[in-house]
Amino acid sequence: MKKNFRVKREKDFKAIFKEGTSFANRKFVVYQLENQKNHFRVGLSVSKKLGNAVIRNQIKRRIRHIIQNAKGSLVEDVDFVVIARKGVETLEYAEMEKSTPRIKIIKDLPGRKWE
Numbered sequence: 870m871k872k873n874f875r876v877k878r879e880k881d882f883k884a885i886f887k888e889g890t891s892f893a894n895r896k897f898v899v900y901q902l903e904n905q906k907n908h909f910r911v912g913l914s915v916s917k918k919l920g921n922a923v924i925r926n927q928i929k930r931r932i933r934h935i936i937q938n939a940k941g942s943l944v945e946d947v948d949f950v951v952i953a954r955k956g957v958e959t960l961e962y963a964e965m966e967k968s969t970p971r972i973k974i975i976k977d978l979p980g981r982k983w984e
Contacts, residue, residue: 875910881948882950909949914950924958932953
């Protein structure tokens, strides 16, 4: 995933947390906020409680790959922050893909009309 598709600045993270909406399941929390760009952006947060740097980076790579595979069906003008919860470090890739709350990410924002 290219760098311009990532939320990197602390200011952007804070805005998404403060003004955005959220939804969650047992393994992930997703915050979302509409942006003024022509593409989506994704920020990832994986706590040190989930493991060492190798484990945390592996989790982030898997989440990025899942999002990359769903790229064509994602909402275009929204910023997302995906937070990994405890227990995600034990999931295999296929289990993580099923557990990712992508149903909500895929063109299902409250108040939006889709064709």
